[in-house]
Amino acid sequence: MNQDPIFSPSEFVDVFNQSIEYSFPFVTVEGELSNFRVSKNRWVYFDLKDDEATVKCFGTVYMLPGPLEDGMLVRIVCSPRLHPQFNFSLNVQSITPVGEGQLAKAAELLFKKLEAEGLFLVERKREVPYPPESICLITSLGSAAHADFMKITAERWPALKISTIDSLVQGANAPEQIVESIDKANKSGINYDAIVLIRGGGSAEDLAAFSDERVVRTISASRIPTCVAIGHEIDESLAELACDLRASTPSNLAELLVPDKQTEQNWLRNSKMQTSLALGSVIKRAKDYLSNANNLINSRMARMFSTENERLNSYSERLKLLNPKTILKRGYAMVKDKNGKLITKGANLQKGESVDIIFTDTSRRAEII
Known part of the structure; x- marks a missing residue:
């Protein structure tokens, strides 16, 4: 007769976790957030409930998209675990508000928090070089946004050098990949003129990654100027508010970046x-x-x-008129005594005295009688 296995409590916990990990390595659960609290600025505890059940959840602050409140409808990606001391719980890898209303509320809470820190101040924004020589493009390879951006930049400014990092731009894992991509660009050692983050339009849930606190803070802290376009003209994401240059669509951003x-x-x-x-x-x-x-x-x-x-x-x-020769030519003569001194008055002459009479062409000796 076969006897059922007998486990100690710790053995049963181990077997249970192995079995559930094999069957459900990761599960997605939606429910209402309650008893939300943060411990020691590191650990996050909350309950996820519906009308019939409540399950305890555990995670770290690093997976939070931003401030959350009790009563929000959220979706979590988690691993079920039976803890030896704290009973059954869900180990949370990511958490996202569900529905436009919840996403808008979460974004509003995060906006107020980051605005108070000054992350959206105009004074913080840096000028993107125009035209840039090289950029790092972060987007989903093969997407329409990627194709449009590459086509327009190639047509307008073929000299632009573009390095592309393939990244998820929606879904639970998108925020983490976007953060890693921005960090990679900053640490690459390449002097990019700008980091460009783009995606096409979509629903509020599709665009949720662009209002994730981790993404917004990474954009704000980037050493390299950042540009964001998500193809959604109605509402601004928080990433757009934090970046240095934003545009309504990837195509429009390409036109703004290069002439x-x-x-x-x-x-x-x-x-x-x-x-x-x-x-x-x-x-x-x-x-x-x-x-x-x-x-x-x-x-x-x-x-x-x-x-x-x-x-x-x-x-x-005048000189000609004053020239003695000119005067002599008019019939005048000069009289000089024997010493050659010019005689101007006859009273000065003595009887028997010899004088020289000078004409224009010659001179004669005469005696006074």
Whole structure:
């Protein structure tokens, strides 16, 4: 006769946990949050209940998406465990509010908390280099958002270098992967000009990762400027409020990040043409100025030379009139004594004195009688 196995309490707990781990390694449970509390800023305890049952849950603060309140409807991903001393509980890996109302309430609580810390201040935002030389793109590879962003940046600015990190952008594991991807970009040693986080639109639950406290804090603390676009124009996620540059869609963000190559080329051509015209105008004005200045100088020099020439001619005429030879030519003569001294008065001459009479062409000796 077969005898059923007999277990000690600890043995039964071990067997039970092995069995349940094999059958249910991870389960997803939805219920109303109650008795929520945080212990020592590390451990999280709460009950998950519905109208017929209540189960105790345990986790760490690191898996929290943000502040939570009793009465919220939440979804948890967990591992069932039977503890040797604390009975049956669910070991929680992630917790997410369920439904737009609950998500909005959770986001509002987190917004107030982070706003009080100054995470959304405009003064904190940094300028993203324009155009950037290289960026790190974090998104789901193969998604429409990824394809649109790559297409538009390639068309507008082919010189942009893009490194892509594949990451979940929705679901329970998305916040952790996004945080790891941002940290990886910051620690890569590559001097990215920006980290770009994008996804397409979706429901409030699809976009919940972008209002997760872990994601928002990581974006705010990033060494590299951050850009976020989630393709949802109605409501802003907290990630968008915390980042340095946000856009309504991934396509719009691509247009904000880089200029259009054709537009820039046209601008360069127009600038070159305008510069050439402006330079030509400057050169022409300079030539005209120099020509006018030269004409003015020549005119002034001519007038000056004419004036000086007239003055010199006047002086020359005066000198000619004062020249003794000119006077002699008019019939006058000069009388000098024997010593060659000019005699101007006849009273100064004595009878018998010899004088020299000088004419324009010769001189004669005469005696006073």
